[in-house]
Amino acid sequence: MARNLALFDLDNTLLLGDSDYSWGEFLVREGLVDAQDYFEKNRAFHEDYKAGQLDMNAFFAFSLQPLIDHGVTTLQALRPKFMETVVKPMIAPGAAALLDAHAADTRVIITATSSFITQPIAEHFGVDLLIATDPEIVDGCATGRIAGTPCYQAGKITKLQDWLASSAQAFEQSWFYSDSINDLPLLEWSDHPHAVHPDDRLRAIAEARNWPILSLETA
DSSP states (O other): OOEEEEEEOIIIIIBSSOHHHHHHHHHHHTTSSOHHHHHHHHHHHHHHHHTTOOOHHHHHHHHTHHHHHHOHHHHHTTHHHHIIIIIHHHBOTTHHHHHHHTTTSEEEEEEEEEHHHHHHHHHHHTOSEEEEEEEEEETTEEEEEEESSOOSTHHHHHHHHHHHHHOOOOEEEEEEEEOOGGGHHHHHHSSEEEEESOOHHHHHHHHHTTOOEEOOSOO
16 A cells, blocks of 8 residues: 655754754864864855755865764764754754654655764654765765765755655655755655745745645644
8 A cells, every 4th residue: 555755854844953053063062173163164054055055065075074084983972962962952842743643654854964963863753764965985984075966955856766766665645844945846846845934935935835834843
């Protein structure tokens, strides 16, 4: 029997904040990167993302540099602390109920953020699959490059369709929940697009097209 597909953006959707940006701030607090230089560059890339103008290759070269400098194993050991002190307080109060509403569906978090950061977050939410931007790892070391297609803008559709082509499952209908104008291609692709805490441009489109607009700020 065919199931339905429920897709969820992560940052500023299931989370009331940005895990990628917060990871950078976390690394600053842990003393692993130069505070002023990293903060300024992190903020500039974040603004580019919000404007829909992020150069993903340039951003990943920057954001993965700590993996190169300190090693994958060292930063993996910090992820539990990041989850407890940063991510869990950012979880939207209504996220669990939304995920529960799709308990009978195949639930997928699909995010532009690195899978290195988001893997433990997806595991915490208990979804069936994480589709994210994957860092290239060679012989256990990060290269600073992206492996395959960046999971960003139309790249989310590419990554999703690659998975669908390799999956034996058939899906009748799809839902997608996102906050960002960057996700307009996948929202238009889905059968049931929902705007969650939308930015101004996405809100205008959602209102014009009568898409549901949700807030997960309360349980």
